[in-house]
Amino acid sequence: MQIVPDGGVTAPLGFEAAASACGLKSSGAPDLALVVSQRDCSGAGVFTRNQLPAAPVTLDRETLQTHSDRYRAVVTNSGVANACTGPAGLEAAREMQRLTAESLNCNPEQVLVLSTGLIGEQLDVKKLEVGIRQSYAKLSKENGTAAAEAIMTTDTRSKQVAVRVELPGGPITIGGMAKGSGMIHPDMATLLAVLTSDANIAAPVLQRLLRSAVDRSFNRISVDGDTSTNDSVLILTNGASGVEVKDEVSVARFSEALDKVCLSLAHAIVRDGEGASKFVTLLVVGAQDEAGAVRVAKTIATSPLVKTALAGGDPNWGRVLAAAGRAGLELDPSQLGLWISSDGVGELQLVRAGEAADWEEAEATKILAEPEITLRLDLGQGEASATVWTCDLTHEYVSINAEYRT
């Protein structure tokens, strides 16, 4: 498996992209992205579990249920989330789908739609129409990066990646772009990712592999614990490489490459977390099962007190243990161990048998001053483990979110 330099959604064969500014963002920045395959695609999607899903989420779920294997495009707007917009919002999403199909000369059911931005505002379909036409005219291989930029909201940088992997039948490529500066940001909310591949793969297999990849990447990150109304990860595979993904080896290698793409984009989102100054890896080991390890890791990852201590570079291990203690699992204090480390500096044990281990404040402070930190918590119960990625909670996060709309 190798990374394609500067690769994104157009790295796989047969995909083009484009972006335009149609005025949905008051700043005048690009706000419409189009990703188009020259050939019909298998498609799969994974969506938010929020009970108030945005209109595009509702529409895509409906569209993917047709199992047509004839998907051609993903159209995305930023600036307006089209969430909490009622029947008029769903109508606007359908219109967005229809207008894109009109440009591409295909059926609306062949187009998937995504939106991200402020919740509660209606989409201006007139503006969308102009944006879709302008983007269509600019479709090219080179504009993958422009598309990745057009889906940004509070993001400070665009996120894209592509990997190439050799399968028994030949080489295939998987590309992807994502936005999100928090697992969720209710205003300019939402994590969106669009993935593409030139592999030839059946939709049911694709859906299974996507769900598995998402569970181990996007579903393992947290910036602020708030789950968006718009979270969506879509993948289109057009088979342009002529390589089939059907046999066990091909499925395994494709799956591994897809995991890599999802993980890379998920990490990029955490690194760009709102106000984040540190990238934090939480590794929980010694759990009875993976679900328990995830639960403990996510409770630590969403603890304001742990996250503010990390922002302050404070080796406040009591907060980590207290968060673990409220995760809902039975724990035996006397079995707990906690270590901190960073790439540059070796591992330091802070907790042994549930109590303070013997360590120097200066050594701990040095590790926590690094921009990338790993916390390893051993529950001492079994063999299962899980990793979750998060960031710290800073003044900047409060500033961004207290002053966003005004």
Place this chain on the structure above:
Amino acid sequence: MQIVPDGGVTAPLGFEAAASACGLKSSGAPDLALVVSQRDCSGAGVFTRNQLPAAPVTLDRETLQTHSDRYRAVVTNSGVANACTGPAGLEAAREMQRLTAESLNCNPEQVLVLSTGLIGEQLDVKKLEVGIRQSYAKLSKENGTAAAEAIMTTDTRSKQVAVRVELPGGPITIGGMAKGSGMIHPDMATLLAVLTSDANIAAPVLQRLLRSAVDRSFNRISVDGDTSTNDSVLILTNGASGVEVKDEVSVARFSEALDKVCLSLAHAIVRDGEGASKFVTLLVVGAQDEAGAVRVAKTIATSPLVKTALAGGDPNWGRVLAAAGRAGLELDPSQLGLWISSDGVGELQLVRAGEAADWEEAEATKILAEPEITLRLDLGQGEASATVWTCDLTHEYVSINAEYRT
């Protein structure tokens, strides 16, 4: 029912209190509080569900299981939480209990102990011994306020209250003190409350009424969503009033007065929430059952995005709905309504049928500028409702918690 002016734990007949500074706090501030009844008491307690309970929590659970109805005192230290301290910590808690019993000339099993402060540090029993002796020498009715001050950590003001209520058998008084500047703060962690009454009430009834009062007060507040290792609410009733609480009317009135005391202390904790600039009442109505209403209200109360929007005075209703949507209940968007209000300014409907209602930004901003705000969310599913109290998430919260230990 009437409030006793400046009343606290010594307002009921037969209770005395005192405080001293024994050096557990490096600042030299008072850090040991003693509350003593002249007569044997019924006792009841409600404790943290955290799986890593502090040593005093473990010891009090054990002590209350003796059901002796001969409790005499609660001794509390601040500065050190005696949590994550292993067998040595439990030994120190026992020593704290034993030393207090020695001063009072009673059995250790007649004394309950509480600790609050930094997690992971061992209690200095030598200092405790001095503090307990000094406090014992100062026991008086007047020192109730001093006791309430000695249990503070990051609290900016002490919290105490007392109410007097007329029962069929005569008047009784319930008093209480609490500390906490967040439902939890892992460092100077913990919500503690000590309640007293001169009513004569059997322990099983007392335990039931205390659990019910706590469920509707302390368990309905959140500052930062982190659950402490030390949370404890204790009550001692000594019967000094000569009034029995046994018949239905007395139990109902006592329960009402106990609710009032708990709610008053719980509200005082939210008002003193770390960095809080606003006191926020979240009222969820139209739920199918109370548990569902509590779940939605607590999800909103712990959403960093809702809490930062409140800090900024931003009528960002999308964040409130998005939080409700991830609470784990099935919701019908078209049934949702949201209103905001404050004492000074009337109610304003922000959301109707799950979409933006017709309102003026200026009017919403005016309400949100008030120090006390109510959000009322109607789920449109049934008749159940619940209220939860919280505060906003400010720069000050990050400062307090990122810079605490250093």
